[in-house]
Amino acid sequence: MLTISQNIQDEWLSLSRAIKFKVLIGSVQYTGDDVVSFDYSGSSMGGTTLNVGATPINTISMKFNSIVPSLFVGMVVQPSIGIVLPDTTISYIPLGKFTITKFNRNVNDVETTLEASDFMLQLSKNYSSSITYPASLKNIAIEVAINAGVDYNVNNLNDLPDVWLPKKYTGGTLRDVAGYIAQFDAGFATFNRQGQLEFRRISGVELELGLDNYDESGFDKNEALSSVGKLTSSVTVGDTQQAISAGSGSNAIELTNPQMTQSLLNDISGRLSGISFSPYTLNWSGFPAIELGDSISIVDRSGSAVTVPVLSMSFSYDGGLSSTISADTSGSGTAVLTGSLTQKLQSYQEATQLAIGEVQQSADGKSKIFYGTQAPTKASVDDTWFKFSDDGVPQAFRYNGTSWEVVFESLSGTDGVGIAGVSVTYVATTDGSTTPTTGWTTAIPTVTQGKWLWSKTLTIFSDGNQTTTYSKTYVGVDGLQGVAGPAGYIVSNTAPANPSIGTVWQNTSVSPKQFKRWTGTDWVDHYIYSDNMVMSNGFITNAMISDATITSAKIAALDAGKITTGYLSASRIQASSITSDKLSITNGFITNAMISDATITSAKIASLSADKISAGTISGVTVRGISGGNYVQLNGGAATLQFVGTYNNGSINTTIEPLADAPTGRTILGTTADWYAGRTIRAVDNISTDALYKSGSAYMNLQINTLDGTNRNFIGSSDGKYGVIFWSGGLYLLYNGSAYNVKSILGGSTWTM
Structure with a gap:
């Protein structure tokens, strides 16, 4: 079987497949649109039993829907059948190379038919060897191909048995010698898809077909097994012919080969001994990668897998593809096949057909051709009948309406002369x-x-x-150019003159452009409906698409830049799908914002209204006035109030609360106190505060309780160790924490202020 990828094989075996066809004739290629029908017929070793050493001619025929120019007998034809793959590309499988043997151009029906055969036909020439003997089968096969003017598959010839023949074949054709070589290989000679000579045997299983690959009624199998039994031949011993045989069984195949020996016959029997199969016919959709000689496994209706060889195969294409493969050999009884003689008769028939090719063509393909020893009884005028004389010479007759007239009696010229x-x-x-x-x-x-x-x-x-x-x-000349038909589709800014009924006109003078169709009297609107239109890689400009007609399933991708109006519903935004690095808010509002703790730094706050601070503690900060240098600084256990300028009769409605463990209550700054710049109130551990006020011309200041346990007025250092203590009972100087009575120091003298 031809080597193809598994995905392409799956497409071929699919129930839904699109088939394509093309054919190269000379240098001109035609497609399935040009071809009405195509048929291929090929065989390998079919017959009553296996036809060992067969050299079949495979043929094609086709019909074109036009007159094909420049055809001649011998022209090379190369057909191919393809499958459309899911990516819309086409994978073609070649069917081989063929040469035209007959063609006909039917001017009345405007069609061309042709028939062609593979290159086996070119092996009909007489064989004359010029190589040195003994010679190997490979070298003899190469000489056959060269003398026939055909190519050969050197890799295939390398696999031929290592048999060396002592002398050359004489008195036969190139095709006869190819058949002798195929006998020693226990197979058949054929031409591959590249037009190269090959020798094949029945192979192992190349393909498996299940019940889903064919219609159950298309498989017809004979339950009786066919196998190779006994091989017979003859060898020349002195002046006599001596019969030889190999193998055993009721089925016998007689091989005629001038250089056969008992040893070679035994080798052939050994190669054929394992072949056993049920004769069958399978009508199915076909797979062109299958080759003649392949074996396939078919699951029958009982579920059993049956292995069968492909001994014959046909294809028919008429837009779709159908195929028949079969092995029609008999599985029982005694069948004696004189393989070489049968092949020789076939060669005579084919050569005779070529010789009277002009007779066949003159009948325009309408005459029939008969083969047999008895004159046909149901013949028409110009029918041809071939028969063979007792000595094997072919004769051809043409029916004149009442009797059969001799056309010729021999292909070999004068009697006795070759x-x-x-x-x-x-x-x-x-x-x-x-x-x-x-x-x-x-x-x-x-x-x-x-x-x-x-x-x-x-x-x-x-x-x-x-x-x-x-x-x-x-080679005929193309006819004169016919009168141009009316255009089916016209694009212009004015209505076409003299349109025919059905003409479509695209009016480009309006926007959007309009389609009109001519009814015979009027131009009416012409519509192209979407269910009749398939657009591949097309563009719709300024599309007028009905509202709410495009569903999400139709949209492959949508650029957010295309959304220029409307709003996205919050319910359609997935939670946690928008991250802060993708979000920028200008002059916006965040309601009930959920902001993680300790995530807003001072650098992020432009301004903060003090009335928004309703809880917590402010530590280590300075509170400044709206203008000037006034401020209150709180730093640890110290509080500093600074006022810039002089404030007379100022009013400061501020309460300073002491710590909870302070020995006394609180100090109230009165509304009538006179304040001066640079005054500082400090508190130390052993000083508690009371009212600070003006009493007459005397200023009451801080009090200290270090003398007799009673709070006294004190003016001095911040640590309470140095200063003046005074009250109505006396005046004391405080030095390094010790109090000295000023009166005692002065000796009772009195100062005059």
């Missing part, structure tokens, strides 16, 4: 009446329209005589 060689040359000319005398070449020239392709066939017979025949083919 064909020594055939040479075919070609030349292109502009004159179809005068036979060219120069310019002949073995390569087929490119023939342009209006010229003639001449072919000259020189046949040399074994008695030295020769004949020359000529044929010619005219």
